[in-house]
Amino acid sequence: MAEIVFDQVSHHFGSRQVLSEVDLTLSGPRIGIIGANGSGKSTLVRMINGLIDPSQGRVLVDGLDTARDGHKVRRLVSFLFSDPDAQIVMPTVAEDIAFSLRRQRLAPERVAEHVEAALRMVGLLDYSTHPAHLLSSGQKQLLAMASVLVTEPRVLICDEPTTLLDLANTRTITGIIDTLPQQVVMVTHDLSLVEDWERVIVVHEGRIAADTNGTQAVPFYRSLLS
Amino acid sequence: MTPALIGIYRPGTSPLHRARAGAKLVMLLLLTSLLLAWRSVPTVLLAIALTVGLYALAGLSPKVLIQQAWPLRWFILLLVPLQVLLSGWQVAVTIVGTMIIAVLLASLVSLTTTTTQILDAIEGLLRPLPDQVARRIALLLALTIRAIPVIAGLADEVQQARRARGMERSPRAYVTPVVLRTIGYSQRLGEALVARGVDDQ
Numbered sequence: 001m002a003e004i005v006f007d008q009v010s011h012h013f014g015s016r017q018v019l020s021e022v023d024l025t026l027s028g029p030r031i032g033i034i035g036a037n038g039s040g041k042s043t044l045v046r047m048i049n050g051l052i053d054p055s056q057g058r059v060l061v062d063g064l065d066t067a068r069d070g071h072k073v074r075r076l077v078s079f080l081f082s083d084p085d086a087q088i089v090m091p092t093v094a095e096d097i098a099f100s101l102r103r104q105r106l107a108p109e110r111v112a113e114h115v116e117a118a119l120r121m122v123g124l125l126d127y128s129t130h131p132a133h134l135l136s137s138g139q140k141q142l143l144a145m146a147s148v149l150v151t152e153p154r155v156l157i158c159d160e161p162t163t164l165l166d167l168a169n170t171r172t173i174t175g176i177i178d179t180l181p182q183q184v185v186m187v188t189h190d191l192s193l194v195e196d197w198e199r200v201i202v203v204h205e206g207r208i209a210a211d212t213n214g215t216q217a218v219p220f221y222r223s224l225l226s
Numbered sequence: 227m228t229p230a231l232i233g234i235y236r237p238g239t240s241p242l243h244r245a246r247a248g249a250k251l252v253m254l255l256l257l258t259s260l261l262l263a264w265r266s267v268p269t270v271l272l273a274i275a276l277t278v279g280l281y282a283l284a285g286l287s288p289k290v291l292i293q294q295a296w297p298l299r300w301f302i303l304l305l306v307p308l309q310v311l312l313s314g315w316q317v318a319v320t321i322v323g324t325m326i327i328a329v330l331l332a333s334l335v336s337l338t339t340t341t342t343q344i345l346d347a348i349e350g351l352l353r354p355l356p357d358q359v360a361r362r363i364a365l366l367l368a369l370t371i372r373a374i375p376v377i378a379g380l381a382d383e384v385q386q387a388r389r390a391r392g393m394e395r396s397p398r399a400y401v402t403p404v405v406l407r408t409i410g411y412s413q414r415l416g417e418a419l420v421a422r423g424v425d426d427q
Contacts, residue, residue, distance in 0.1 A: 051417060051421055074420075074422075079422075081417070081418055081421075085376060086418050087415075087422075088372070089368060089372055089415075091371055092340070095340055095341055100422055102361075129237045131375075133372075133375040147422070151423075
């Protein structure tokens with residue numbers, strides 16, 4: 001489990017203030033982030049692996065400053081986006097997973113072992129030589145997940161990972177997320193996914209509006225919108 | 227016939243599948259250079275026979291061979307009569323034949339070589355350059371290969387949306403969304419690459 005600290009973090013895009021003086025420590029195994037579109041939740045999680053640097057304040061992952069040590073942080077923190085098409089780089093399934101391991105310069109046999117384990121975990125073992133772009137949306141998201149988990153990160157950030165998926169694929173993805181040993185921080189609009197989680201944070205207009213368990217955070221968020 | 231069917235690796239155990247990616251790339255360069263240097267009808271006919279033989283050696287069917295040349299069909303239909311009219315049938319056969327053979331041979335390399343093997347070969351060939359530069363060039367190639375089916379898919383979606391709005395004849399209703407969606411895709415891809423630590427040391 002990594003300790004993720006937001007220390008007086010503010011961020012603006014041009015003149016638009018997106019986050020305001022956020023102080024937060026994320027250390028539990030499952031953390032849900034909910035909030036309306038434009039509330040700042042995606043910006044918040046993108047700061048965890050240095051995709052966005054804060055305009056003010058700092059974000060630390062196990063003491064590493066994400067703005068200064070982004071490359072070290074990204075070895076600890078992986079990111080799963082909502083659009084799997086934009087995450088797949090290589091033409092075939094196994095090659096895309098192996099691509100994540102290129103910078104580790106492992107022996108081909110070791111790469112094959114890791115790839116097979118990742119394919120088995122997401123149930124795509126029979127698709128290893130399949131063209132990645134011919135997979136269904138759900139299978140593409142499973143591939144994207146395998147490609148980020150093969151590097152064995154300590155933290156997995158998921159930014160609306162089920163937005164483009166049907167119910168069956170949503171269940172498959174969330175079923176896998178439930179069993180992961182990694183710390184998971186998940187942004188979602190599907191409130192049912194996080195309502196039984198121990199920690200759910202409500203982001204509203206760039207501030208932390210609630211930081212509690214899912215049972216309390218979800219009704220609070222609903223009341224906030226009504 | 228969609229771009230998805232063109233140039234995608236087909237697993238196999240043929241001598242061409244087992245050959246080193248670097249050697250195949252060098253041979254591709256050599257053969258196409260020879261074709262350009264000795265442009266004549268007999269050379270083209272010989273090269274066609276060699277190409278068909280290489281496809282057979284790789285265990286690839288004539289259908290796969292035709293699939294690779296299929297995207298050139300309109301270009302060929304336009305170019306052949308024009309060349310026959312302007313320069314005679316020998317020149318037409320030489321120019322069009324050289325072009326088809328070059329495409330078929332390039333496709334044969336990608337049909338029998340995984341992208342990972344091509345990346346490794348290119349990184350090897352670029353070894354005199356700094357490591358990160360070589361990796362970036364190899365990555366650029368991988369992304370180019372990957373972008374073909376993605377952008378074709380985007381264009382197809384835009385085409386359908388244009389039809390649904392009854393704007394089939396409007397080039398603007400086609401070009402603008404394709405360009406904007408391609409830029410959006412490239413931004414999301416760039417973000418995902420950073421998140422995967424692709425450019426990190």
